[in-house]
Amino acid sequence: MSTKFDAIVIGLGIVGCSCAWALSRRGLRVLAVGDAPIGGGATAAGMGHVAIMDDSEAQFRLTARSAELWMALRDELPPEAAVDYCGTLWIAADEEELNAARSKHAFYQSRGVRTEVLDEKSIADAEPNLRSGLAGGLRIVDDSIVYPPVVCEWMLAEVTRRGGAVRFAHVANATRTRMTLAGGETIDAGVVVLAGGDASAKVCPWLPVRPRKGHLVITDRYPGFCRHELVELGYLKNAHSHATESVAFNLQPRPTGQMLLGSSRQYGVEHAEVEARMVAWVIERAKMYMPLIGSLRVVRAWTGFRAATPDSLPIIGGRDGVDEPVVATGHEGLGLTASLGTAELISAILTGAPTTLDAGAYAASRDFGGHGGH
Amino acid sequence: MRAERVGIAVVGGGPAGIAAAVAARACGAPVVLLDDNPDVGGQIWRRVQGGPAGVWRERVKQSGAEIRSGVTVFDAERTGGCVRLRCDSAAGPSVVDAERVVLATGARELFLPFPGWTLPGVFGVGGLQALAKNGLDVRGKRIVVGGTGPLLLAVAAFLNEREAKVELIAEQAERSGLLGFAGAVLGQPGKLWQGAKLRASIIDVEYRFGAWITEARGEDRVRQVVMNDGRVIDVDAVACGFGLVGNTQLAQVVGAGIGHEKRDSEVATQRDRAGAGTGHLALGTGEGRTGAQMVQTADLKTGPWQGRVVVDDLMRTSVGGVLCAGEPLGIGGVETSLVEGTMAGYSAAGREELARGLIPRRRRERAFAAAMERAFALREEVLRLARPETIVCRCEDVAMARIASCDHWRGAKLLTRCGMGPCQGRVCGAAVEAMMGWAVRDVRPPVFPVSMNALSATGGAMEGA
Ligand SMILES: Cc1cc2nc3c(=O)[nH]c(=O)nc-3n(C[C@H](O)[C@H](O)[C@H](O)COP(=O)(O)OP(=O)(O)OC[C@H]3O[C@@H](n4cnc5c(N)ncnc54)[C@H](O)[C@@H]3O)c2cc1C
Numbered sequence: 001m002s003t004k005f006d007a008i009v010i011g012l013g014i015v016g017c018s019c020a021w022a023l024s025r026r027g028l029r030v031l032a033v034g035d036a037p038i039g040g041g042a043t044a045a046g047m048g049h050v051a052i053m054d055d056s057e058a059q060f061r062l063t064a065r066s067a068e069l070w071m072a073l074r075d076e077l078p079p080e081a082a083v084d085y086c087g088t089l090w091i092a093a094d095e096e097e098l099n100a101a102r103s104k105h106a107f108y109q110s111r112g113v114r115t116e117v118l119d120e121k122s123i124a125d126a127e128p129n130l131r132s133g134l135a136g137g138l139r140i141v142d143d144s145i146v147y148p149p150v151v152c153e154w155m156l157a158e159v160t161r162r163g164g165a166v167r168f169a170h171v172a173n174a175t176r177t178r179m180t181l182a183g184g185e186t187i188d189a190g191v192v193v194l195a196g197g198d199a200s201a202k203v204c205p206w207l208p209v210r211p212r213k214g215h216l217v218i219t220d221r222y223p224g225f226c227r228h229e230l231v232e233l234g235y236l237k238n239a240h241s242h243a244t245e246s247v248a249f250n251l252q253p254r255p256t257g258q259m260l261l262g263s264s265r266q267y268g269v270e271h272a273e274v275e276a277r278m279v280a281w282v283i284e285r286a287k288m289y290m291p292l293i294g295s296l297r298v299v300r301a302w303t304g305f306r307a308a309t310p311d312s313l314p315i316i317g318g319r320d321g322v323d324e325p326v327v328a329t330g331h332e333g334l335g336l337t338a339s340l341g342t343a344e345l346i347s348a349i350l351t352g353a354p355t356t357l358d359a360g361a362y363a364a365s366r367d368f369g370g371h372g373g374h
Numbered sequence: 375m376r377a378e379r380v381g382i383a384v385v386g387g388g389p390a391g392i393a394a395a396v397a398a399r400a401c402g403a404p405v406v407l408l409d410d411n412p413d414v415g416g417q418i419w420r421r422v423q424g425g426p427a428g429v430w431r432e433r434v435k436q437s438g439a440e441i442r443s444g445v446t447v448f449d450a451e452r453t454g455g456c457v458r459l460r461c462d463s464a465a466g467p468s469v470v471d472a473e474r475v476v477l478a479t480g481a482r483e484l485f486l487p488f489p490g491w492t493l494p495g496v497f498g499v500g501g502l503q504a505l506a507k508n509g510l511d512v513r514g515k516r517i518v519v520g521g522t523g524p525l526l527l528a529v530a531a532f533l534n535e536r537e538a539k540v541e542l543i544a545e546q547a548e549r550s551g552l553l554g555f556a557g558a559v560l561g562q563p564g565k566l567w568q569g570a571k572l573r574a575s576i577i578d579v580e581y582r583f584g585a586w587i588t589e590a591r592g593e594d595r596v597r598q599v600v601m602n603d604g605r606v607i608d609v610d611a612v613a614c615g616f617g618l619v620g621n622t623q624l625a626q627v628v629g630a631g632i633g634h635e636k637r638d639s640e641v642a643t644q645r646d647r648a649g650a651g652t653g654h655l656a657l658g659t660g661e662g663r664t665g666a667q668m669v670q671t672a673d674l675k676t677g678p679w680q681g682r683v684v685v686d687d688l689m690r691t692s693v694g695g696v697l698c699a700g701e702p703l704g705i706g707g708v709e710t711s712l713v714e715g716t717m718a719g720y721s722a723a724g725r726e727e728l729a730r731g732l733i734p735r736r737r738r739e740r741a742f743a744a745a746m747e748r749a750f751a752l753r754e755e756v757l758r759l760a761r762p763e764t765i766v767c768r769c770e771d772v773a774m775a776r777i778a779s780c781d782h783w784r785g786a787k788l789l790t791r792c793g794m795g796p797c798q799g800r801v802c803g804a805a806v807e808a809m810m811g812w813a814v815r816d817v818r819p820p821v822f823p824v825s826m827n828a829l830s831a832t833g834g835a836m837e838g839a
């Protein structure tokens with residue numbers, strides 16, 4: 001190739017696109033490469049919920065900073081990105097879960113995130129289609145939803161406008177400064193960033209990321225049926241338990257009046273086919289919270305793969321002294337949310353751009369407790 | 375919920391499905407016929423009493439096949455030695471596990487976008503026919519019938535009978551192109567007669583070749599159409615028919631191999647549409663739930679864009695136990711559907727020699743269908759009628775310009791949400807396939823919208839009461 005790029009980013013999902021975009025904003029000429037359409041991969045399959053999470057301090061920092069960046073971007077994004085600040089409503093089924101909601105509230109409050117505890121009556125008012133008798137819930141005011149593929153397209157258009165390029169090809173292997181395409185062609189650049197989602201370990205075999213399959217269904221249009229992104233509080237337990245299979249109620253109102261219903265988590269399944277059994281499970285779980293949902297019509301079901309890590313935190317950065325790409329992956333169920341913070345961190349690591357994030361918590365060189373790192 | 379095991383399940387109660395059920399029963403095999411309409415007959419014999427319609431309906435009713443009308447099959451999966459069909463109906467969801475399945479799911483109309491096509495009063499030919507049969511009063515209404523194919527004549531004749539004022543039948547094909555077709559018809563006296571009869575019943579209607587509607591105009595509803603020669607005609611309604619597309623969704627979901635264009639399989643690179651619409655066809659790898667690979671090859675040189683289910687001489691698809699007949703194999707018309715249905719019925723019942731005996735007849739019918747397809751192939755100008763601002767996907771309000779800026783169907787879906795609405799691309803998918811030359815192959819269950827309860831009940835519930 002005659003033109004030399006400052007950086008190559010592998011993967012055109014939301015994480016790769018964000019990294020390419022952030023680097024190009026810092027003046028780098030970026031080549032973004034992927035073997036699936038723009039915004040394909042997990043990004044196309046995901047729900048698009050931008051959620052500030054509190055499982056760990058590191059997770060909170062990354063998601064909260066990312067939410068800030070999403071907020072700052074909202075007016076720049078095209079209308080098709082369908083940004084909607086609908087907020088999240090965590091549902092507490094019983095007193096124990098309501099207590100959990102209260103401690104979360106305290107956690108968020110002390111860190112400046114706007115939240116509100118709802119009792120039995122106010123959650124019923126907020127979401128009339130929830131079953132009666134729920135203990136209450138927690139509302140995260142500034143959580144939002146977005147349609148990620150359009151954001152990816154927009155970001156890559158910016159990258160191209162700043163002298164970068166987009167290329168559709170499979171990357172066979174890569175070092176810190178060179179990638180080799182499936183056809184044998186090699187391209188050099190100042191640095192190579194790998195954002196290949198759950199397939200990242202194919203390029204960097206040491207990466208401790210495991211595909212974790214999820215099912216979603218989308219309904220016909222029922223405007224007003226639900227108003228917030230709804231999540232059961234058992235979700236955290238499920239999402240982070242490493243059980244082979246789990247399901248948690250998660251419902252999202254789309255601006256079209258359609259709703260996305262999820263979600264399941266499965267390890268050890270490699271095929272992407274929709275499993276009727278899992279779909280049934282997701283639906284039955286939802287009916288425990290919203291009995292009327294059973295009569296709504298589903299127009300389609302699909303699946304996607306999250307990139308899970310042993311400690312439930314993403315892997316962002318490079319390992320010193322190893323000739324391999326800098327990585328940005330392992331976001332499990334939060335990659336859409338965390339993409340912007342991840343890109344900021346990558347940009348800080350590679351260009352010295354400012355960030356409030358501490359790279360150490362997500363470092364590739366951290367101890368994964370016997371997984372990877374060898 | 376009803377769950378059962380059956381010998382042969384036939385999906386679709388049109389000519390192909392009826393013939394399959396009758397043939398399989400004649401061999402003594404147990405048959406369940408599932409169809410989503412109130413009565414068997416399919417697109418053409420719906421509500422038709424006498425003639426072949428009456429004869430075949432009577433045959434299937436006497437055959438001993440168990441006919442279940444009003445049942446929609448929304449998912450099919452190869453599992454545990456059988457094919458599982460997931461169904462829904464007014465009576466509730468059900469599961470049918472069949473040793474063999476004959477997919478006879480017929481066809482739907484192709485809608486091609488052109489300026490004004492979304493105005494009230496613009497119908498598909500089949501749609502308008504169905505509405506009129508259901509009581510819509512067309513008496514005295516000025517109607518232009520436009521598009522392509524023999525269906526235009528059939529519908530114009532029907533509308534004429536109902537005392538509509540058919541102003542013009544605009545056939546986009548050139549008369550010269552139809553000469554070859556006439557040659558094919560000569561070997562088929564029955565068909566010629568049928569055509570002549572139709573022609574006679576609309577003798578006073580202007581019938582034009584090389585003519586097509588370029589625009590429908592009106593504020594609240596269609597008032598005028600503009601023809602390709604600039605002529606403007608005042609109308610009360612428009613009936614468009616751009617041909618039919620086979621319903622291959624269920625076959626795709628079960629993993630049956632589909633013949634399609636090669637271009638799309640190499641995940642589109644650069645914005646290179648050079649080869650689009652040149653009719654270069656290759657067979658895809660029909661990977662489905664079973665991971666089944668395409669095993670058969672077929673001559674798919676006609677119809678550059680339309681994907682079709684690939685079968686062998688015994689109507690078997692690439693998925694074990696799944697057979698297919700009629701329109702999903704390529705638009706062929708009633709006679710083709712009857713022959714193929716019969717072959718599929720024999721084949722499913724294990725009487726392969728009987729099926730083989732019909733191979734020459736099938737070949738003749740398919741040759742005729744192929745000639746017809748060539749004769750009425752959509753011309754480039756008609757495929758390019760949509761303007762940048764013309765809506766292509768009505769569910770999601772996606773205009774042509776947005777779609778044209780994409781490289782392939784999956785990209786267009788992701789970036790424009792085209793085909794992501796309630797119809798899941800049943801309408802716009804076929805149009806985009808025709809206009810852009812992209813293969814549209816991403817069907818996922820359910821193939822028809824279905825209630826959460828039905829999905830859950832047929833999927834095997836894990837939680838709840
Ligand atoms: C069901 C489900 C629901 C979800 N809901 C949410 C949510 O509500 N909120 C949220 O924040 N997150 C959610 N997620 C998670 C989120 O979707 C992912 O974390 C995120 O999309 C990951 O983005 P990515 O760019 O890392 O990976 P991907 O989107 O998977 O993109 C990686 C891309 O890299 C390409 N690639 C890989 N290897 C190569 C190679 N060698 N050569 C070329 N290209 C390569 C792949 O083809 C792929 O397109 C959900 C995930 C699932 C499955």
Ligand SMILES: Cc1cc2nc3c(=O)[nH]c(=O)nc-3n(C[C@H](O)[C@H](O)[C@H](O)COP(=O)(O)OP(=O)(O)OC[C@H]3O[C@@H](n4cnc5c(N)ncnc54)[C@H](O)[C@@H]3O)c2cc1C
Nearest residue numbers: 386388389390410416417447479480481500700701707708
């Ligand atoms: C709108 C329209 C109008 C037509 N009008 C004429 C005409 O006037 N004259 C003429 O000669 N030809 C006409 N045709 C063509 C004619 O229908 C076909 O040549 C012939 O009927 C094909 O027979 P078939 O059995 O293959 O399919 P079809 O007759 O289409 O039968 C398929 C049947 O399967 C059912 N089905 C499909 N999927 C499922 C499912 N998943 N679950 C349950 N049931 C299912 C359908 O509802 C239908 O009843 C028309 C076609 C269409 C689409």
